[in-house]
Amino acid sequence: MPSRNPGAMTQDWEPVVLHKSRPKSQDLRDPKAVNRALRSGGQVQTVKKFDAGSNKKSPATAVNPRKLDEAAETAALEKVSGDVRQAIQKARMEKKMSQAELAKQINEPPRVVQEYENGKAVPNQAVLAKMEKVLGVKLRGKHK
Template sequence: MPMRPTGGLKQDWDPIVLQKPKMKAQDLKDPKIVNQALRAGAQVQTVKKIDAGLNKKAATLAVNVRKLDEAAEPAALEKLPVGVRQAIQKARIEKKMSQADLAKKINERTQVVAEYENGKAVPNQLVLGKMENVLGVKLRGKIHKS
């Protein structure tokens, strides 16, 4: 016959004491924490900024805008060459596939295939590679320059 405990169950665990974490440098920027420290009597160092309260940032902004205006225009995004667009369309039609069928086989949206055929898409080598595999046509390289 098994023995039964005669007394109450006891806990063998030690108590855990939770403490507040120490202040970090970023906490010193929070006015609530600074005020709390002042009330507690801790020493708080303040630094006066030179341009505090003055609107001196506008001159810097004007210089940055001027630099942007003087800089060369950013290069236009590369467009798909006409030969590649025609090759995609021709190969798709020869295989008797719709844009939706091609999109499903390359795991892209139908809109992506339509943009490639219309020349509105920015060429993505991964998408072109998938199209090459499905259509069996070379789409990347120096063959299709416009």
């Protein structure tokens, strides 16, 4: 049976002391000494490290926006075609649905349906597939 004397318990732990390593002589830099040398006209050596402390991307991945603007080729995104816009509107009207109701059924914000019907949206195959399923019309692929 263990004794009920709290003083009977002992700990086998030894204290652990952590010490910082001493700085090497080359790591000791005295900013006051640098300032004194600059004031007195003495020479101070500075070393610029490559891209030290900068947030710049490497030249291989960086894109110059000016070059993009000056490019001869315009990279316009494809918008919803007129026949797809009309097909969406016609099918929605036949089902007597509002844009908001269609948006709710395809689980998209109402703005998405508005953009598709106004021709301002960039066609997304997943959204078109959901519209096809709800409206029961073909919106993707070649129209005949």
